Amino acid sequence: MASAATWVITLAVIAGTLLAFWHLRAAEGIRRPPAWAGMAHGLAGAVGLGLLLLALRGPARGAAEGTGSFGRIAAWLFGGALAVGLAVWARRRRGPMLTVLLHTALAVTGWVVLLAWAVLG
Template identity: 40%
Template structure:
């Protein structure tokens, strides 16, 4: 289940990268809200799988990485909260805050990097 969560969240990270590139292109229209919704749904699915995987036996205790799974889950959950705020602003046709996008990306990527360390432990 942990590998499934890792794969799903990896897909969400790639889709988020595409959204970031589309958003930063000068003169281009904002990315479709449907693409953002797909990104969010995939990420929430990955977070759910990660939550299920963390219910299993602990791993990485001998390497000191026993809490990495929970840390990754908290970071991804915080990114989901910020992402929901971004999505709701997008649906209300407001300009997305670059600061919020940066916070969302930082939380999500940090969570994914910690998850990589947890999977490799």
């Protein structure tokens, strides 16, 4: 289950990266990403978080390597990224860039912690 969560969240991170570059290119006259693309990104992240929460209910992993709590830390970070991402989506056209940066920081930090937990655990 941890492997599935890692793959789904990795896909959400890749989609978020593509959306961010697409959004930044909108300043050059290119249209912004459609709403459905952001919703698909959020849905992938939410599914990945759900899979991670299911994986955390299973047998403990990573205690011998010192990464035992990384799964829970990643889940909290992804939960925060999901909440902030919903705020970004709700304020789609007029949201402050700081909100987007907070969403990105939480998600990328959670992803790195998740990868450490999945690989070392």
